[in-house]
Amino acid sequence: MKPAPFEYSRPADVDEACAILAGDDGARIIAGGQTLVPMMAMRLSRPTRLVDIARITALSFVREKGDAVAIGATTRQCVVERAAVVRDKVPLLAKVLPFVGHAPTRARGTVGGSLANADPAAEMVLVAVTLGATLVYRHGGKIDKMDAADFFVGPLITALPAGSCLTAVRFPIWAEKRVGVGFHEINARKSDFAFVSAAAQVALDDEGVCRRIAVGIGAATDTPLRLTTIENAFTGRRLKETDLRDAVNQVLSFTEFISDLHASAEYRQRVAETLAVRAIMDAVARAQGTMTHAH
Amino acid sequence: MRTELTVNGRAHVADIEPRTTLLDHLRDALGLTGAHAGCEHGVCGACTVLIDGVPVRSCLMFAVQADGYVITTIEGLAPGPGELSPVQDAFCETHGLQCGYCTPAMILTAHALLAGNSTPTREEIVDAISGNICRCTGYAQIVEAIAFAAERLRGSNRPPEQPR
Amino acid sequence: MTEPAQRFRFVSTDRRVREDRRFVVGKGRFAADIVQPGMRHVALVTSPHPAAKITSIDKTAALAMPGVHYVLDGRELAAATQPLAAGLDTPNVPRRPLAVDRARYVGEWVAAVVADSRAQAEDAAEKVRVEYSPLPFVLDVEEAIGPRSAVVHQAHGSNVLLDRRFVWGEVERDFKESPHKLAFRVKWGRSSTVPIETFGVLASWDPWREMLDVWASIQMPKFPDQIAVALKLAGSAVRVHHDVDVGGSYGVKRGIKHAVLVGFLSRRLGLPVRLVEDRLENMRGGDAHGPERLFDIEVAFDDVGVIRSMRMRAIDNVGAYAGRSPFQLGKPVGAIVGPYRINSVQYHAIAVTTNKTPQEAVRAFGQSPTNYAIERAIEQVADHLDLDRVGVRQRNFISASEFPYTIPSGTTYDSGDYHAVLDKVLSRAGYGGMIAERNRLRAEGTLAGIGIAACLEPSGGNSSFEPLFNPKNTTTTWMDSCRINVDTSGAITATVHTTSAGQGHETLVATVIGEALEIDPEHIRVVRPDSLASLPSNSPVGSRMAIMLGGAAFHAAQKLKAKFLAIGAHVIGIPAGQATYSTGDVFDPLMPEKRLKWLDLVQIAHRNYYRLPPGMEPGLATSHVMQVPTGGKLPTPDGRVQMYPCFSFEFHLLLLTIDPDIGKPEIRRWIVGHDCGTVINPKIVRGMTMGGIAHGIGAALYEEFAYDGEGQLLTQSFMDYLLPSSHEVPPVEIVHHVTPSPHTVFGQKGSGESGYLGAPAAIASGVNDALQPLGISVNRLPIKVAALGDMIAAARKKAAENAKKFEAIRK
Numbered sequence A: 001m002k003p004a005p006f007e008y009s010r011p012a013d014v015d016e017a018c019a020i021l022a023g024d025d026g027a028r029i030i031a032g033g034q035t036l037v038p039m040m041a042m043r044l045s046r047p048t049r050l051v052d053i054a055r056i057t058a059l060s061f062v063r064e065k066g067d068a069v070a071i072g073a074t075t076r077q078c079v080v081e082r083a084a085v086v087r088d089k090v091p092l093l094a095k096v097l098p099f100v101g102h103a104p105t106r107a108r109g110t111v112g113g114s115l116a117n118a119d120p121a122a123e124m125v126l127v128a129v130t131l132g133a134t135l136v137y138r139h140g141g142k143i144d145k146m147d148a149a150d151f152f153v154g155p156l157i158t159a160l161p162a163g164s165c166l167t168a169v170r171f172p173i174w175a176e177k178r179v180g181v182g183f184h185e186i187n188a189r190k191s192d193f194a195f196v197s198a199a200a201q202v203a204l205d206d207e208g209v210c211r212r213i214a215v216g217i218g219a220a221t222d223t224p225l226r227l228t229t230i231e232n233a234f235t236g237r238r239l240k241e242t243d244l245r246d247a248v249n250q251v252l253s254f255t256e257f258i259s260d261l262h263a264s265a266e267y268r269q270r271v272a273e274t275l276a277v278r279a280i281m282d283a284v285a286r287a288q289g290t291m292t293h294a295h
Numbered sequence B: 001m002r003t004e005l006t007v008n009g010r011a012h013v014a015d016i017e018p019r020t021t022l023l024d025h026l027r028d029a030l031g032l033t034g035a036h037a038g039c040e041h042g043v044c045g046a047c048t049v050l051i052d053g054v055p056v057r058s059c060l061m062f063a064v065q066a067d068g069y070v071i072t073t074i075e076g077l078a079p080g081p082g083e084l085s086p087v088q089d090a091f092c093e094t095h096g097l098q099c100g101y102c103t104p105a106m107i108l109t110a111h112a113l114l115a116g117n118s119t120p121t122r123e124e125i126v127d128a129i130s131g132n133i134c135r136c137t138g139y140a141q142i143v144e145a146i147a148f149a150a151e152r153l154r155g156s157n158r159p160p161e162q163p164r
Numbered sequence C: 001m002t003e004p005a006q007r008f009r010f011v012s013t014d015r016r017v018r019e020d021r022r023f024v025v026g027k028g029r030f031a032a033d034i035v036q037p038g039m040r041h042v043a044l045v046t047s048p049h050p051a052a053k054i055t056s057i058d059k060t061a062a063l064a065m066p067g068v069h070y071v072l073d074g075r076e077l078a079a080a081t082q083p084l085a086a087g088l089d090t091p092n093v094p095r096r097p098l099a100v101d102r103a104r105y106v107g108e109w110v111a112a113v114v115a116d117s118r119a120q121a122e123d124a125a126e127k128v129r130v131e132y133s134p135l136p137f138v139l140d141v142e143e144a145i146g147p148r149s150a151v152v153h154q155a156h157g158s159n160v161l162l163d164r165r166f167v168w169g170e171v172e173r174d175f176k177e178s179p180h181k182l183a184f185r186v187k188w189g190r191s192s193t194v195p196i197e198t199f200g201v202l203a204s205w206d207p208w209r210e211m212l213d214v215w216a217s218i219q220m221p222k223f224p225d226q227i228a229v230a231l232k233l234a235g236s237a238v239r240v241h242h243d244v245d246v247g248g249s250y251g252v253k254r255g256i257k258h259a260v261l262v263g264f265l266s267r268r269l270g271l272p273v274r275l276v277e278d279r280l281e282n283m284r285g286g287d288a289h290g291p292e293r294l295f296d297i298e299v300a301f302d303d304v305g306v307i308r309s310m311r312m313r314a315i316d317n318v319g320a321y322a323g324r325s326p327f328q329l330g331k332p333v334g335a336i337v338g339p340y341r342i343n344s345v346q347y348h349a350i351a352v353t354t355n356k357t358p359q360e361a362v363r364a365f366g367q368s369p370t371n372y373a374i375e376r377a378i379e380q381v382a383d384h385l386d387l388d389r390v391g392v393r394q395r396n397f398i399s400a401s402e403f404p405y406t407i408p409s410g411t412t413y414d415s416g417d418y419h420a421v422l423d424k425v426l427s428r429a430g431y432g433g434m435i436a437e438r439n440r441l442r443a444e445g446t447l448a449g450i451g452i453a454a455c456l457e458p459s460g461g462n463s464s465f466e467p468l469f470n471p472k473n474t475t476t477t478w479m480d481s482c483r484i485n486v487d488t489s490g491a492i493t494a495t496v497h498t499t500s501a502g503q504g505h506e507t508l509v510a511t512v513i514g515e516a517l518e519i520d521p522e523h524i525r526v527v528r529p530d531s532l533a534s535l536p537s538n539s540p541v542g543s544r545m546a547i548m549l550g551g552a553a554f555h556a557a558q559k560l561k562a563k564f565l566a567i568g569a570h571v572i573g574i575p576a577g578q579a580t581y582s583t584g585d586v587f588d589p590l591m592p593e594k595r596l597k598w599l600d601l602v603q604i605a606h607r608n609y610y611r612l613p614p615g616m617e618p619g620l621a622t623s624h625v626m627q628v629p630t631g632g633k634l635p636t637p638d639g640r641v642q643m644y645p646c647f648s649f650e651f652h653l654l655l656l657t658i659d660p661d662i663g664k665p666e667i668r669r670w671i672v673g674h675d676c677g678t679v680i681n682p683k684i685v686r687g688m689t690m691g692g693i694a695h696g697i698g699a700a701l702y703e704e705f706a707y708d709g710e711g712q713l714l715t716q717s718f719m720d721y722l723l724p725s726s727h728e729v730p731p732v733e734i735v736h737h738v739t740p741s742p743h744t745v746f747g748q749k750g751s752g753e754s755g756y757l758g759a760p761a762a763i764a765s766g767v768n769d770a771l772q773p774l775g776i777s778v779n780r781l782p783i784k785v786a787a788l789g790d791m792i793a794a795a796r797k798k799a800a801e802n803a804k805k806f807e808a809i810r811k
Helices: A014-023 A036-041 A077-082 A084-089 A091-099 A103-108 A111-117 A123-131 A228-234 A241-252 A265-288 B022-029 B086-094 B103-116 B122-128 B140-155 C020-024 C074-080 C118-125 C171-177 C223-230 C256-269 C279-285 C325-329 C331-335 C367-385 C389-396 C418-429 C431-443 C465-469 C505-517 C545-572 C598-607 C682-702 C759-774 C785-810
Strands: A007-009 A027-030 A049-052 A062-065 A068-072 A134-139 A142-147 A152-154 A165-172 A178-186 A196-204 A210-218 B002-007 B010-015 B048-051 B054-057 B070-072 C040-046 C052-058 C068-073 C109-115 C129-134 C160-168 C180-188 C200-206 C211-216 C238-241 C273-276 C293-301 C307-319 C344-353 C447-459 C479-486 C492-495 C524-527 C580-582 C585-588 C591-596 C621-627 C646-658 C665-675 C733-737
Touching (some): A077 A091, A077 A103, A084 A091, A103 B054, A123 A165, A123 A210, A196 A265, A210 A228, A265 C785, B048 B103, B086 B103, B103 B122, C040 C118, C052 C109, C074 C256, C307 C367, C325 C344, C331 C367, C367 C759, C505 C524, C545 C580, C591 C598, C665 C759, C682 C733, C759 C785
Parallel strands (some): A007 A049, A027 A049, C307 C344, C665 C733
Antiparallel strands (some): A068 A165, A178 A196, C040 C109, C068 C109, C160 C344, C180 C293, C200 C273, C447 C646, C580 C585, C585 C591
16 A cells, blocks of 8 residues: 655745745645545555645644643644643633544644545534634635634635645633533544534533533534534523433424435434533533533 | 654664655664564554654655654664663563563653653553554553563662664 | 362363463464465455456556566366365355355455565556446345345255255143244344455465465364365375464354465465465455344243244345355254253245355354344243243243253253353342342433343354255264374374364363373373374364364273273283273282383383284374264254254343443343353363353444345445444453263363354343333344444333323323
């Protein structure tokens, strides 16, 4: 399984990378390569030129910037996994990272690579959608940005314009004090692509009432599904399991789920409901300082 | 494309075709056949090498991407001819292998784990090797080898083996 | 008989496996590591259709690509070679490395490109223009035996390669007279052992010596012979190098089509040629899939669950060509009743072609699917009568006092004590506590089940299934061999005449010879001569090497010891029978100072001819070629035959849970009792059992070669064909028991298939026990998470609906 031949460029900066992309239809960005290289090995992807941006230092960073944590596109997943600012300020991202592939793939794989690939089962894509992250990219010499809700268009399809390069992602920081997270995914083997997953981040006030909630379902639909209806309905309320279950059940009954080799649509719908409720309740317990559902 | 790799402490410069994976370059050009091709799509882990002491899948890298990197392969672990590192010896003690095909990758992964964690729990060992598939052993004797190596390294007067 | 009466010096001691040393430093020598100057590389052009006429192959563009030397098609290869050996008498189902005029499965090799590098060969393979005319195809085995099916091999006339019905004992009467009967179906899905190393072979033809050198990742009897026949060479013109390390095989590495392909190319081109399958070639067209079997079972039993008779129909989907696979329906005949005292059996075996990838011999050669079916039967009997599943097994087990025990199909089981193993396992597990734990988990709302499986590992491997299924085949010889030489320095060197895939044969041979000669095995060198310098071997199949290679090494060592005794006695001046051998010395027991030491004896044998007993050959070389114990007879007309000589036994007990909302089984605890007779090397045997269990977990829960309706293989890479990682294999406790075999030199039996034989049945049993409160069961493997989840949801929904109805009626 050897790839088709290609040329290799290592531009010094993003503008140079974009210029190459703009001038060559067959050019593709490579950063971590953990997804691209297998596709090339199977000759499902046949770029005639690889534009290696992995060493552009300006693209690799993790920093708190105002009300967000900004992560450079070529930041390795293992770096984000260990970053204290992510653990403290974007706990949902920290929660899911150990589920992303395996340690050797996180050593090379990048945050931007996972987001630009837009696999509906990807944990980071789910977190980006759930938290309403902002994707920042460079195109034709200018910087632009897009909300996650607009960025992920379909399975492996983003709204990133041709010839552009993702440069960073900004995850919002929740200012509330009592924030908890929950995440569950179902796969055949641990660390496989999930066939259904759910992520939740919850902020409670001192009386245990929900101040803010973000919930998303992954791997079950063409792009991760943010349950904004649930979020709107339960902000300002106590999060009770039976109420949540009924509401999530209602919302999901209007959703079309994927049916494939791994799972039927019915399975995904049913388990999405179960996982969403479990993720929210875990988040509540963690926000309160006690845990119920062990993962 | 001109590429410089430091492999097991030695610098190698070569003009490498971009599509040559790091795995194929190590095996074919440098004769380091301890890293193995099992799937060539990044799942089985038999191609594992260490880059700056960190396990990576060498089938998922083009050699040109590794320009300037410090790479350790299984051939770089033994202290000398005919000798075994404590981890290598532990695998022999517990028979943590049968056919040997996944073994260099397992041992490199174990080295990296123990370099950073001298008291791994069983769960941590299982997790560390979960990206390396073995079809022979069912993993039990591999996990025991790593636990045994950890114990021996803790008992020794030297700091844990650092890969060169 | 429980523990062996003898104590051994080296056998059964906890020794290191010497082969490990080279592997831990990365100095294994695998097929892809072997380089010959001028070597060229092969890539394959494969069929995208499950069935098609190949109308044309245009090589022009491919030949113009950089580095390309040759493009070979099926017609050219067929004109120069014989078809590959078939086991059954099916002359109209020829098999060749490259398809000739017809492609019969997706991934079938249609053309081979030879180039300077593998990458260049792949580039050129894309440019070979093959025109196909798609034909009707069939994938399902019941459709394939139906009247309107597409036929995979037109000249054969149907898709049925084999259809044999055996009746052993009074089946009709036993069924009539039994108060209870049950009928059910189970399906064993298509999986395989999928080693991490794919098949690789390098062939180099020397036109001056007129010899073909072959280095291959091979585990196959008669490999050099079959290459020679296919290439129309004398047997002595093919030299297979046995010092190639094989990266796992567990049965499937029989790359005879690969070897014939590169052998031909090497002769044609005058260059060494190497083919190393990439993973896609391997999964789609390596012809290494495993059994895909439908079992229809009927059992007749009494009020306490004693099974008197069984009817078993096994239909196997062998794929598009007959490799060894039809015989995987035959070998289980040798343990067709499992460990149970079933009085009569009807066995109907049907091997069917479809347009899927061909099967190859998979670990235990069909015994694991058969054990799964037998264990489903026992469980359903217990369930039907509401009896304890352990108790029913105990009642049905052949008891220790009944050995040697002849089963209805003519095989005699050598030894065993199944009750003792079961008792040991229950005791170690704290069975009562396990049941309590299961019930506690159920009370908490989890689905929880105890899985039980009892089964045999027939070992010793002869090929009696060949004459059983093909009366034209009269082969009853199944040998192995060992040669020992003590050189002038007194160093001992012994030989293994086959390749190994991690089974520790070098350690085995050194241990056995060391035991016989009372010399530390560390002093015994073991080497692997090539096939021309070897004595006959039938390779490590059928869990045979401990028995056969161990036996041959032992007997060769005994011959050596006899020679030492004869020399020593002659020199001391006493009758040969009066001398004593001990740890390399030969002496007169009545006057022990009259003694010759090892080096004295060596000196005499090698240099002092005048001191040898008259007529004795000089030097110290002995060898032994051994026939499989109990083998040698053809089957009777009604198909009864001694299949394998020795029978190991395993008893699995596990506890698993299933989150009812998710459907994912999780194994909480696993204990297995294992009796493989005398254990020659404990580390090796334990490793085999654990590895076999991991394979079994894969077959039960994760692995399947799934096809879509268009005949496309959906699971063709490791992204979709899921191999258990360290997370998926729980800790397993092994409890040992020893019932030595009367047929072997130390009482050893085989253990190469242990764990795999019973693990799938044990997991199926655990899942079904967990589902019991819902009144549903699973009758196919693998058990997939979402499918199980859907089943559970449907059952719960139904139960809720029934509860509502009941409530409504009550009101």
